[in-house]
Amino acid sequence: MRRFRWWIGAGALLFVTVLVAVLVLTWGPGTPPAKRQGPPGTGPLTIVSLGDSTLSGEGAGDYTADTSGANGDWCHRSPNATVFETDVPGIAAKVNFACSGAPSAQVALGDVRQYTEPSQAGQLAGLVKTHRVAIVVVALGANDDPHFSQLINDCFQAWFIAGSPPCSTTVESAWTTRVNSMVPKVTAALGDVKKVLAQAGYETGDYQLVLQSYAAPIGPDVPPNLQNLNGCPFRTEDLNWVRDDGVRVLSAGLARAASQAGARFLDLSRAGAGHEACSGGADASKEWFSRLTLRLNDLSDVNRASHSLQESFHPNANGHAQIGRCLTEFLATSLPTSACLSGADGNLHSTVSIASPG
Template identity: 35%
Template sequence: MITSPSTRSKALAAAAATVCVLTVSGALPASASASRTASAAPAEAPLLVSVGDSFISGEAGRWAGNSNRSADGYSGTDRAWNPATGKSDPYWVYGSSYDNGCNRSDVAEVQSVTLDVSRLNLACSGATSKAVLLPESGGEPFKGERSQARELEDVAAGRAVRAVVVSIGGNDLGFSDIITDCATEFVKPYGGDPCAPDAAEQVAQRLPGVRQAAVNTLADVRTALDRAGHPAGSYRLILQSYPSPLPDAGRIRYPGEKYDRLKSGGCPFFDKDLTWAHDELVPEISSVLADAADQSDAEFLDLSRSFEGREVCSTSTRQADATHSPSGDTSEWIRFVTSGLGQGQKQESLHPNRYGQQALGTCLTLQLEQPSGDRRCTNTPGRGPAAMRLNSIG
């Protein structure tokens, strides 16, 4: 359920030149394995591997849009809802990864790719670069699992590898803590202040470290693959950025900085903070990651504007209810901020939901169908996840 004024002090948010235009049409794939085990495709199909954090592990994939109506599995948005029992079972979506909170969903980005590949999702919700790095580089076990690069080294041995796609840096930046502080200011009983001025200073100080963390991560992924018998040039290495989870203040459905943003919308932020996060924070992170990819001779997939108009509380989306079913054409593609007391987990907040993850899967499909290069992915207004577009950069 959405946080209410009585619990607002505990509000949390999890964690933020065109050459050609390409589109994918048609249905997206049904669910696939959510575990670290390579999912079943033809045995000879090359591996497509995801490495990194919650934005690529599949966090929030349980939800198809957002709803404040508790009936019928929250108006059909809870994909784990069993109408026969009237209960929800997150294992349907996250598989065994729900046990340790990695939350690798059945619609995670690599699971939603429409290519003839074997899919392996090593990413884990909450992971920093240390959860990916090899042990000799300072990598550490995370949530009871070995470092992702070490796991990749073993799994990739003797297997063809199509590509490894990496999402990293948000947790090294402390994105979740920053956004949580912003939400906490909004819900203070006697009124808080926008977080943007102080948060912007913190971000500026931390971004160089984020860049280095991404460079180190890409280097260790390459080392792991080299040890597994895959020299550079035999696979594609892609670093992606993050979609903005929030619209700017001019495109929010709940004007006036009132508590309906908290109680109804699940977007408890001041106008100044919304615009800062959308216009400055997400593009700055994307720019730093682009630099890291360039330094590492990796491809860069810019997702910073991929959810434009599909963000939580955006004026061009709506929640599901008794008369409006969830839809990739009309629903939000980001999980709204929840208290964790009813609708799922707090850590799912402000992550791509089912539609968002399918959209990112389309972006990655388009990227892999083209020669190596840096590209930007955007959506088609009013259309679903299969209608994403890819623009070359530079």
């Protein structure tokens, strides 16, 4: 029995000796295992944006011909969109798949289309065959249960129709419930983005996944002479509610979705403070959001008339540039969350977020 135990001990010692020798030969003395050099595959290092109008470039103008009504595609992608305003070292390509009005289901994998376009996660799956995706920035959720664009339209109607109650009084009681119903849809869409990358051989450390929230496009600092069809036709109580309550609750819901999906979160809920539509009065150049915008030429075309107001109350080219600046700063950090706030220089900067995902 003693001899048998001796052989077991000797065998174990021999195994350990061989294993150490193999590791030394593989790694070398004091050398750790080689780390992955970023995203797998071939092609340029790339940043990609997915989502809705906030990232497509709605409001920024100069839309690409193929997304400005051609064959029913109204995604309104602009070369002035946020993703093109980022400046991340090493990034050689910038790709925008975001589509105006897109719900979470169209960003996710599946058969849901937005303005004729298929799944954005599916488009990402095609992109990783020729690009090394290092960053995916997503903005979505407002077109799910919250129906934020419809809310803005309801607020306009409340101003227009004499005697009707403020839009905020009709929506505020159900707003939190609507946002809560949105959260799992956004989480699922982010999960599909991660699934696409995992199936392409990506590990979580190979890329950054960022979910950003929404800035309030309107606020109460509107001169009386612009609180009408000349710019921002909304009641003051509704302007206050959108800025102080609506966007804040929406952002908190998106923070929860990002946390549940394992994504980083960029809070834009206060990004537009002082630069909302019409806040500049006679000098609209100070504003980061479009005012009520009507494309008169589109009214003569039955296929375009229903989209003649589509640009209204979205980040304009200045707004996209500012958000791109803040996003760039956030991407350079390892913070899980951050907020875009105006700095002393008047520009947006990434700062530690005080928003809670809880």
